[in-house]
Amino acid sequence: MKNVSGYEAISFLSKNYCGETWLAKRDGSEYLITELNAQHVIAGQIPAIKTLASSIHHSNICEFVELLETETGFFAIYRACKGRILAELIRTNGPLSQDRVIRISTQINAALAYMHKRMLIHGSLSPENILIDESSSDAVNLLNPLLNKAINNQGLDNSLLAYQSPEQLYGSAAEAQTDFYALGLCTQYMLTGNHAFDAGSPNMRQAICGSGLDQNKLMTLNPNLRNLIVHLTALDPSKRLASSEGLYSKLVGIENNVPPVPAPENKPAPQIIPIPQPVPPLEQTQNQNPFGSPAIKSSLFSKIPKWMLAAIPIVLIGILGVIIVPKLLKKTPAFIPQEIPGMAFVQGGSFIMGDDFNLGTEGGKPTHTVSLSPFYIGMSEVTQADWERVMGYNPSKWRDPNRPVESISWYEAITYCDKLSILEGLTPCYNSALWSTGRRSNSNQISINYGADGYRLPTEAEWEFAARGGTNDIPSRFAGGDNHLEFAWTESNSGGRTSVVKMLKPNELGIYDMSGNVWEWCWDWYAPYDNESLNDPLGPPRGNLRTLRGGSYIYNSGLCLVSFRSYRAPSAAFENIGFRVCRSLGSSSSKSYTNQADAHNEIRRLTTLWNDAHNNRDINAFTPLYGSNVLFYGEYLSPSQCTGNKDLVLNSSYDYFEQNLRNIEIIDKENGRIRVNFDKDVKADDLQASYPSYLEFADQNGSWKIVRESDRVTDRNLGIPSD
The missing domain is CATH 1.10.510.10 (Transferase(Phosphotransferase) domain 1)
Structure with missing residues (x-):
């Protein structure tokens, strides 16, 4: 050629x-x-x-x-x-x-x-x-x-x-x-x-x-x-x-060194290759009527006494009073938030995260409930003027002090956050002093102090909640509404370059350009969603690709949807990638127990149940023990994923399994959790091992749940602190 x-x-x-x-x-x-x-x-x-x-x-x-x-x-x-x-x-x-x-x-x-x-x-x-x-x-x-x-x-x-x-x-x-x-x-x-x-x-x-x-x-x-x-x-x-x-x-x-599962026997394939039948989409199975046909429903109502039917309006009024009114009241902040120039206050709450419009957006399924604490987020993307004032240089391709800074890596974004925090006398959220030169090859070593009052990147959940206007009540496809031309700079209206910030309409919270203009870095490593409910999720603790949100000026509007997810290596720096900053309200007070002895007795009981579930190979016994979001041997998992891993180890990998706990020590932590340290003796087929391990419990809705499980060997190999 x-x-x-x-x-x-x-x-x-x-x-x-x-x-x-x-x-x-x-x-x-x-x-x-x-x-x-x-x-x-x-x-x-x-x-x-x-x-x-x-x-x-x-x-x-x-x-x-x-x-x-x-x-x-x-x-x-x-x-x-x-x-x-x-x-x-x-x-x-x-x-x-x-x-x-x-x-x-x-x-x-x-x-x-x-x-x-x-x-x-x-x-x-x-x-x-x-x-x-x-x-x-x-x-x-x-x-x-x-x-x-x-x-x-x-x-x-x-x-x-x-x-x-x-x-x-x-x-x-x-x-x-x-x-x-x-x-x-x-x-x-x-x-x-x-x-x-x-x-x-x-x-x-x-x-x-x-x-x-x-x-x-x-x-x-x-x-x-x-x-x-x-x-x-x-x-x-x-x-x-x-x-x-x-x-x-x-x-x-x-x-994460999960024990191996026996591989399938590799037999020769037949001359006619069987083609697996497609699995119905998740949405189809979820939307099936569990009560049968309309005729069946009519017959059910026909058997309800008339006095019951007459009472239905009264019951509905009661439901409105019990459910709807508190929901409306929940929108009112419990305190008057501090005004921070250039930042919008987002009252915490719960929302459905993911592709709730069934638009097939990248990585948007399954949808799941997320609950967030209040936070602040930038009304606009960080501008070139903002960046140059803190960092002393401008890497952008499309030069203008009022356009968003772009061509910056994830590393550079968190370095900016920490430097801005120090300039304003705030507590930095990252350990980015180790990363002051910007682009490095491993961001697994960077930790976040989520409770610090300094500047940081939004989590992926915070970003989506803010883009949705802090609510699910009036769902819209883009950050502000369904007509992207009113709210987003995309390939159809950008002229092939970034735009000065705040030129289009803001969303319900007064936040601009969350759809379009430039992709925005988030804190989280990218991973597929789970359908479990989460509280203030930070994403997986390790990974290879950091999450991007919002779409950009060179892509079509489909990539600017509030539920669309993308990702890049943290060292990537392109002319359509920028970011906006976020801030927590500051660290929360430590929890105190009214009856420490009762709490410790309950933790001992749950730890015994956890150990017995291993020895009995009772996978169902694990389910009620785990909290909503578990740091499981270095990876944030849902309860079902934790029990799936237990099933993999106990019932698929070994014919014989036994474990015993020694030297059990219960410790109250400053964050309100209770930690159990112990030495674990394990026998699995012909293997025997003893090593220090631990569980951490947190009070979730009045019940103690396991929120962290690991051992010191795994933590050392992953390079994460055990304490």
């Missing part, structure tokens, strides 16, 4: 299933161009691919520009992404560390989840079309999604088929499990530096479809990763992982 419609080839990058990929330049901008395998193109698929590829907008997928048809063939054009082709990276540097592999696989999985939710399949995933940006915490970008639909694999050279699944080689259409299969092979390649199947072997197709992945090649790997790879690459698609959420949970489990 040399020149195609004004695109000038610069350098060859890779040869993959879909064709050859080149770096090219046009009008001073760089692009990635894949020249499709001319002899194998199915031309009838090209129009559909153009339409579908144009609808893909995800931070881990190269942005599609156009699909050209010329006299010499078909060419897929993408905006250039930073990074090296994964295959070239492995060929040069050898296998990657487990931490890097999990970081990369998690991002690939996020991209696949985005596509699968839209009924789209990548179909040709391989190390030759994955880009890794080592300068940005191994940020991932996938090339050539959907192009497999335009390629007939019959007669293709073996070297291009090594990452095709058995069902694809049999001629069946690709499914979600097809992408998981390819991801499993890519994970194996990253860990070992060797391809699972020898592309030079004339028997490669038979190996892929017959014997499958040689598990002897995996024997040196972490058992958890080995079992995950075997699970992903099962010959029968119905035996593979069924969802990206399930894969994410397993990757997180491996990061």
Whole structure:
């Protein structure tokens, strides 16, 4: 390839299933161009691919520009992404560390989840079309999604088929499990530096479809990763992982050293590949009428005595008095908030977080209830004038003192917060003195003092609650209303650049530009939602990608919805990313007990129940013990996730399990919690271990619940404090 419609080839990058990929330049901008395998193109698929590829907008997928048809063939054009082709990276540097592999696989999985939710399949995933940006915490970008639909694999050279699944080689259409299969092979390649199947072997197709992945090649790997790879690459698609959420949970489990689960037996696949039936969407099952048909409901009402029917209006008035009036009163702050220039006060409350309009927004399901304490949030995004006054420089592309600062990383945003706090004599919320140079490669070491009175980034829940106007009572799609042109700068009205802040209408709380203009960094690591209720959630304690909210001036309005979620590596800094600041009301007073002895007796009883549940392998006994949001071995989990992990360990991993507690010590903590320290003696099959462990309990609605569970060994490995 040399020149195609004004695109000038610069350098060859890779040869993959879909064709050859080149770096090219046009009008001073760089692009990635894949020249499709001319002899194998199915031309009838090209129009559909153009339409579908144009609808893909995800931070881990190269942005599609156009699909050209010329006299010499078909060419897929993408905006250039930073990074090296994964295959070239492995060929040069050898296998990657487990931490890097999990970081990369998690991002690939996020991209696949985005596509699968839209009924789209990548179909040709391989190390030759994955880009890794080592300068940005191994940020991932996938090339050539959907192009497999335009390629007939019959007669293709073996070297291009090594990452095709058995069902694809049999001629069946690709499914979600097809992408998981390819991801499993890519994970194996990253860990070992060797391809699972020898592309030079004339028997490669038979190996892929017959014997499958040689598990002897995996024997040196972490058992958890080995079992995950075997699970992903099962010959029968119905035996593979069924969802990206399930894969994410397993990757997180491996990061946190959850004991391995036996992998499925890898039997040869049949000639006719079974296609799993689709699962009905969650919304459909939730909206089914549990009481049956209207006729049944009518018959029920016909049996109610008339005196009862006459009493219904009186009962309804009572309900209005008991439920609605207190809800209205709840909107009135219990105190007069301090006025902070440039910040809006948000009265705490409860709301439904997530995609409550069922619009299919990124990461918006399942919806769940979140309760928040009062807080302050910036009425506008931090401007360039604000930034330069504190930081002494301006990194922005679109220069104007009253435009939002942009092209700043997450690290730089929290550094600004701490520096501004110090300037105003407030207590900093972060330990960012260690990060004063801004862009670093690991933000797991940064901690937050949520109760400090200094400036900080909003949590993802605080951001959404503020964007919704501090209420769910009048739901709107954008921050202020349903007409985005009144409230948001998007690709349709921005002119391709940021805008001066506060130029459009504010939302109900007087906050501007929460939809559009620039993406806004939040504190949280990105992770899929759970359907459990949460109180003041801070998100997962560890991760690879930080959350972004609000959309920006270069994207369509669909990405500016109040429920839409995005994410980037914390070192990422682009001309459409900024932030706004937030403040807590200050630390709350410590809780005091009226009867300390009774509290300690109750904690002893619950700790005994917790230990007995292990020895009896009674998973249901764990459920009432856990609080609404548990820091479970370094990861914030819901009660159902905690019990799921217990089930995984007790009933799937070991034939024999026994544990006993020694040296039990009960400690009252200043934050009102009660901590139980103990030595735990564990016997699991042929393994025996003793190590110091602990539980923490908090009073939730009058009942003591476990809100933290871990041991000192795990905490030390994760680099988090045990006390």
